Amino acid sequence: MEIKFNQLTLQNFKSHKDLVVKFGDMTKILADNAKGKSSIGEAITFLLYGTDLVGSKLDPSPVTYQAENTLVTLLLSLEDGELLLGREIAKGRNKFYVNEVPSKATEFNEVVEKLFDKDLFLSLFNPSYFFTLHWEKQRQMILKYTTAPANKEVLNELPKPQSDKLATLVKKHSLEDLDKIHRSNKTKLDKQYIAAQSRAKTLREQLEQNAPTVPLDSLNVELKQLVKERNAIEEVTDKAQTVNGRINILNNQINVLSQVRDDIKDQFNQLKDEQIQDTCRVCNQTLQDDAINAVEAEKEQRIQQVKLKFQQAVDSRKALEEELKTLEYVDVSEQLEKARLLQEKINPIEYEISKHREYKYLEEQVIAAEANEKETLESLNESIFILDAIKDFKAKEAELQVKKVQDLFENLSIKLFEEVKTTGENKPTFIVQMDGKDYMKLSFSEQTRAGLEIRDVLSEQSDLVVPCFVDNSETITKFKEPNGQLIISRVVAGQDLTIESEDK
Template sequence: MLVRFNTLTLQNYKCHRELEVKFGDLTKITADNAKGKSSIPESVSWLFYGTDALGGKTDPTPITYGADETLVQLLLSVDEKQLLLGRGLKKGKTQYYINEVPSKAGDFNEVVEQMFDKDLFLSLFNPSYFFTLHWEKQRGMLLQYVSAPARKEVLKHLPETLSTTLEKYLKKHSLDDLEKIHKDNKNRKDKAYIAAQSKTKTLQEQLGMIKKPEMDIDSLRAESDELTKQIQEADELPAKAWENNKKINSLQNEIQFLAEQRDHMKAQFPALKNEQINDSCRTCGQSLDEESRSKAEEDKSKRIAEFKKKYDGIVLKRKELEEELSKLEYIDATEQQQKVRELEATRDKLMDQIRIYDRYSSLHTQVKNAEADEAATLQDLNASIFILDSIKQFKAKEAELQGEKVQVLFTSLSIKLFEELKNGDFKPSFEIEMDGKGYRKLSLSEGIRAGLELRDVLSKQSELITPCFVDNAESITSFKQPNGQLIISRVVAGQDLKVEVE
């Protein structure tokens, strides 16, 4: 897109009551200080955006005189199609005009936005404007038209081991996701590896506290099994004696209990036998008739019969138990029990040795497993570290290649797109240097040349050509002619405002 300024008309704009500027390929504005040179380009930015040429606030109203209305109109051509835009200020209210037709702010802004982006236009129109932007905005504007190097191109410049590994993983995940995955895994495996090392060390220390048993464990186990068999055989008699003697003691206790029951019933029987039948009821006290008395005697006889039956049962039961007891004989297994204890003592000594061996063997196995787990954790950790290092190298090479793609656009400027951190990572940055000096350290003339070179790169990359305004042109002896119309402003002592067109 080619944008050209044709005619600028100012009415009551700052120090200009009435001013018409016709622009050519080269427009020279000369005058002494405070004669309104800078107001001319400022009026253009105020017309488009309501700001000065650096994007700041500005007051367009007259400075040394009074007026009811301020008006700026610019006849421009966009790809040879003419457009007349106007912005005015009347009684504090902004007015807009499109081809002399009063318009709404939204319609006016839409026309301007369709032509060009604000930051891009102001950077092309006033090269100093670009350097007022935040570095992220500057970086974004420049890289907007420079594609990042392709992944395959970056991988091609890396060592084969790195590129092969990354290429395999990048088929499944993006570079950022892959980095997140392995940063998370590295953090987890760092902790897991420390824990694994601690576990291995603890187990090794525990193993070191046990002297390695020098023994034929199979012979010990066989000997222990044989002793267990002998103990089981030797324990048969004591077990049998215990059951037999337990039975004798139980019968003796039961016979004694039955004898006590029998003697107690003998003592109770005379009272039951000699019990008198009263003439009155034992419960209610009423006199008993013949029938009732007969029933009472029957009840007594019945209770005596039941008593005798129970007594006879006890006597019979005791006799049966005595007969059973007479068939049993107390077994003395003291010697056999002593033999069992001696066998068990011998076996216990063997079992102590076997337990020491088993403890040592178990710890030895745990140490081997812990060492294997530690090695596997370290391997997993190192794999993530390798991938993260590969990603760092990928980003470093990507930054280098992207920097080369940007740098080739410039002749005298150096562009820094990335900053390397202490940990080897790269973070986006943006800095412009000329002859090893940052923009803020450049002289006025150096700053103008830097701005013009960057302005031309932006113009070529965006394919937008606009007029270019160079202020303080007297401070620079020569510079490369920018594409598009050139408007220069110079201070000439003692001279009134003068506009010349070539």
């Protein structure tokens, strides 16, 4: 889209009481110093935004005379017709006009915003304006119209292992998320790997310290022989102890029955000597014959029961004595001593064998620890590889992006990134250079040429063409004319304000 200026009208604007500027493809504003050349460019930015050429608030009041109002109008030529915009200050209040129709400030601003973005227009209109912006805004404006390199384009520039790995991973996560994931993994795995190394080393040292000195096979052979001898002795002693135990049990049971027999005998004697009472123990009345007979019968019954118990005890004791006669006590003290001596030989062998078991267990732990160490290292190296690949991806992406931007310029060098020394990573920046010098170190004419090249790139990329105002053009001996209308102001000693317009 191309926007042209047709006519600018100024009434009581700074030094201009009444001025009409008709623009052509080339408009030259010629005059001595302090004749209002720059004010013409400022009138346009004041009309649109209330600012001067670099975006600062502007007071358009007359400086050498008094006036009740200030009025600026600008007739624009658009692709679909003409548009007349006006701004007036009367009694300290702003008034706005769109095609001569009084409008609210919001309505006026909406019309302007539909035409162009403020920073973009001011950068296109005034070649110096772009460099008054913060570098982040400058960077944003340049990159806004420059397509970032596609992932596939960047991956094709990376070594195949990195490219293949990232191509698979970015199907599930963004590069930013992958970076977060593997930075977190690396921090965690760094600690885990140190712990895994330490554990594996400790277990290996324990394994060396606990290595058995006697072969397991010879220990098993010796143990088998000794156990065989001990078991043979224990088989004999176990049988003897069974017999001896039975003898002890029988003797104890016989002694118990002898005591039971004697107790029953005493009980019988007491019962036999018991007198029959002929009076009732409760009421002291003399018992009758039937009652006395019943008491005697009861006593006899008790006597018979005691006799029965006595005979049972005697019979049981006799049976135990008969069994005891068939058994003979076996002295196994010598065999037990032999078994004890054999066990003393067995114990250290079993201890040595247990060391072999412990050694095998330690071996298994060492294998597991080394496997864990290896697995942790592989995971750590995987995260390091991915982080390095992401870093290289971003570096290559930056390189391709810089190339795309750089290809837009003929004389300027654009620095979009700078390396962080502590991390080696790239961080965004925006530095414009010409012939190896930063913009701020350029001469005025060089800065102007730099601004013109920037504005032409912005114009081409945004597909917006607006007039360009080059102030103090007498300081520039030669420059490439920008696209669109060109308005130049030039100091001519001793000359009053003269405006020359011509079409190509």
